[in-house]
Amino acid sequence: MSSYNKIIIVGRVGKDPELKTTGTGKALCKFSVATQDRKDAPTQWHNCVVWEKSAEIFAQYVKKGHKVLVEGSVRYEKYEEKMFTSIGVQRFVFLEKANGVGSGGGETQENDDDNLFPF
Secondary structure (H helix, E strand, C coil): CCCCCCEEEEEEECCCCEEEECCCCCEEEEEEEEECCCCCCCCEEEEEEEEHHHHHHHHHHCCCCCEEEEEEEEEEEEECCEEEEEEEEEEEEECCCECCECCCCCCEEECCCCCCCCC
């Protein structure tokens, strides 16, 4: 293996996910997840993007404050001389009951789209 880019985070969704459709008709859902290493540490925010059917499922069942596990790869983008990072979500797990789905043990959704960043 020549390189590997993987991140796994567990935290709470910062605001209700935003479900959108691209010009080519692909569904995408943007959301942020807050993590904290310790109770006295500052909150760290992670911008996430999930695609296609997984995007629709995430937006339907997850709301602000829900605890999730997100697994994906990190993408770095430059916009107006500033660097931004986002996580291309490959898999997520509901870690608590979310709108009737999940039970604390987690409901898993795998993103079957090979192209995590088609923009």
